[in-house]
Amino acid sequence: MKRFIVSFYVMIIVMLMFSCERQGSAVQELRRDSADLEEQQLQSSTEEYRAIVENSFQDALKNPLSTFSIDVDVASYSNVRRFINNGQRPPKDAVRLEEMINYFDYDYDQPEGDDPFAVVTEISIAPWNAKHKLVHVGLQGKKIATDNLPPSNLVFLIDVSGSMDEPNKLPLLKTSFKMLVGQLREQDHVAIVVYAGAAGLVLEPTSGANKKTIIAALDNLQAGGSTAGGAGIQLAYDIAKKHFKTGGNNRVILATDGDFNIGESSDASMERLIEEKRKDGVFLTALGFGMGNYKDSKMETLSDKGNGNYAYIDNIIEARKVLVNEFGGTLFTIAKDVKLQLEFNPAKVKAYRLIGYENRMLKSEDFNNDKKDAGELGSGHTVTALYEIIPVGVESEFYKIDDLKYQTMQVNPSANTSEELLTIKLRYKKPDEDVSKLIVHPLVDDNTPLAKTTDNFRWSASVASFGMLLRESEYANHFTYDQVVKMAQSARGEDTEGYRVEFINMVKAFESMASGL
CATH class of the missing domain: 3.40.50.410 (von Willebrand factor, type A domain)
Structure with a gap:
């Protein structure tokens, strides 16, 4: 009788093992089929993106001017979200940092003068590189009531x-x-x-x-x-x-x-x-x-x-x-052909790079050329741009150039005594006019600690850093998804529509997903 019972249990165990093996094989086969389907979808995709060559650091003495058109497009962010929600890493060229940043509204003050927008600036430590500085430039378009x-x-x-x-x-x-x-x-x-x-x-x-x-x-x-x-x-x-x-x-x-x-x-x-x-x-x-x-x-x-x-x-x-x-x-457009040109003080700035806007760069002479097309600003729109700066005297692994052998570059003596880090110049036209107006806005570094910056500053930096990670940018400098999340959480603000908490959750989800990609 005991021998029969033992044989019975052995048979049950063998049957269970066989069943588990078959189920395991079925699961593996299902996973292979799913992976094959995903691979087929990726291979059959004919989506097209314009190539992006990431902006590198420029010498402030040899190339003191940075000129670009504003960009109020936001398509890149929702497209990137689509890829992540589908469990895929977005193509690098689908990630346009300026559109990621400008997807969100920022709490800038409304303009008070005759110009249709206000200019807001802020500077602090670059979160992903403590040796570097980060300059935040914001534009706030005048909000016009729908009835008007x-x-x-x-x-x-x-x-x-x-x-x-x-x-x-x-x-x-x-x-x-x-x-x-x-x-x-x-x-x-x-x-x-x-x-x-x-x-x-x-x-x-x-x-x-x-x-x-x-x-x-x-x-x-x-x-x-x-x-x-x-x-x-x-x-x-x-x-x-x-x-x-x-x-x-x-x-x-x-x-x-x-x-x-x-x-x-x-x-x-x-x-x-x-x-x-x-x-x-x-x-x-x-x-x-x-x-x-x-x-x-x-x-x-x-x-x-x-x-x-x-x-x-x-x-x-x-x-x-x-x-x-x-x-x-x-x-509803309130200003057209909006261009920015920043001149950096080489006595204080060793090198700089514009984060994003690669497809919006202009030549220096385009700034004063009213025939040169640029971006439009809508009612109530905000536009934000970030510059990463290497201060004079800082040794950075991201910018090393030997001194010139055959020529020298001289800094204007007045630059050494100036407190200004840079000067921002903007040009814009009214929607029905063809002659631009100039706005000049200097910036002084007040050495504000990162923790004391506004939510606007830290939020834009968190979105930019996530974009750099998606693009596998060398300038991300080992910044982590967890650091992105923590900085974003500290700058979430009121978030009436929930767009910012959605971003935070998306970064968390991608962090989990990225470990298996």
């Missing part, structure tokens, strides 16, 4: 090609535009142009009071056909010009996955077309949708050259942020 905004002449330019026939494309696009329609007033007018195999006008300019008519036109849109993007853009600008409102907000709002494959398809051709059309005083907002075949490079080109801004909408919450919460800043 000028009337709008809007043309919705909607991609209804076959590539848009996915849940996160045309259906999400329709819902997003309905939210925008809800913000329109009687004096605002909307026309709808679509493009697929050909371009066509599906809604004549209609008052914002007739919301049901506009929404019905959106509901009737269906995806199918190839992508005649160039023809669509031509028609949309023609409609906007025909119904131009003098002193109003004249704007084409393009919504697409950026996959133009017929007509004006190359970036160069599209760039020339947009540059020509912006002369008519019509601004551009580009809204990106979808994944897999997303053409970020084309979308960025369109917004850069079309006097416009660019956002990527990955979900309905982002649509609400862009088209409802930030309605004025997204659609």
Whole structure:
């Protein structure tokens, strides 16, 4: 009897072991299938991004001027979030640090003078390198109440090609535009142009009071056909010009996955077309949708050259942020061709580098050239830029250059006695003018400890450091995700909409995920 019982238990154990082995094999097979599917998705992806060569340190004596255009685009942040939420590390070229930083609002004071924006500066230790300093430059656009905004002449330019026939494309696009329609007033007018195999006008300019008519036109849109993007853009600008409102907000709002494959398809051709059309005083907002075949490079080109801004909408919450919460800043321009030029005092600054804005750099002579296009600032918008600085007398592993053999560079004697670290110069034009105005703002280092800086300073630094980690930048200098989180938590502030806590949670999630990548 005992022998029978022992044999019975042995048989049970063997069966359990066999069952576990089969289950383990099934799990491993499922994991392999999942990994293979993810690999296939990555390999089949035809997404396109413009190459970014990270800004390096520049000698303040040999290259004292740093000139760039402002950038109010925020597409990079939500696109990066999309990758992370899908369990993937975003491509390095998808991470544009200035757009990561400028995704968030900052608590800057409203402008008090005649200029449409205020300039805010701050300086402290660079969190990722205690030997270096970090300069924070902020612009706060004047917020105009919706009731006081000028009337709008809007043309919705909607991609209804076959590539848009996915849940996160045309259906999400329709819902997003309905939210925008809800913000329109009687004096605002909307026309709808679509493009697929050909371009066509599906809604004549209609008052914002007739919301049901506009929404019905959106509901009737269906995806199918190839992508005649160039023809669509031509028609949309023609409609906007025909119904131009003098002193109003004249704007084409393009919504697409950026996959133009017929007509004006190359970036160069599209760039020339947009540059020509912006002369008519019509601004551009580009809204990106979808994944897999997303053409970020084309979308960025369109917004850069079309006097416009660019956002990527990955979900309905982002649509609400862009088209409802930030309605004025997204659609109403208060200053155009906004450029910054910083001159560094070589008696105090050994070297500097601009964090981000690689695709927005300008030549020194472009600053005073009013024919040179630059970025636009919307109602209530904030723009933030960061510079990392190596002070004079500091030995840094990130900047080592031998003295010149055949020439010497002299510092102006007055620079040695000046308390100024640098001088910020800004140029901007009013939306309907062609002559720029100059603003000059010097900066003195008050040696503020990092812990005593504003939430604005530490928050922008935390977002920048996360972006550098995503790009695997050498300048991150062994900074950790945990340090990013702690600094962000200390600077979270009021966070009414929850965008900052979302960032903190995203960094935590990526930290956990990165260990297995």
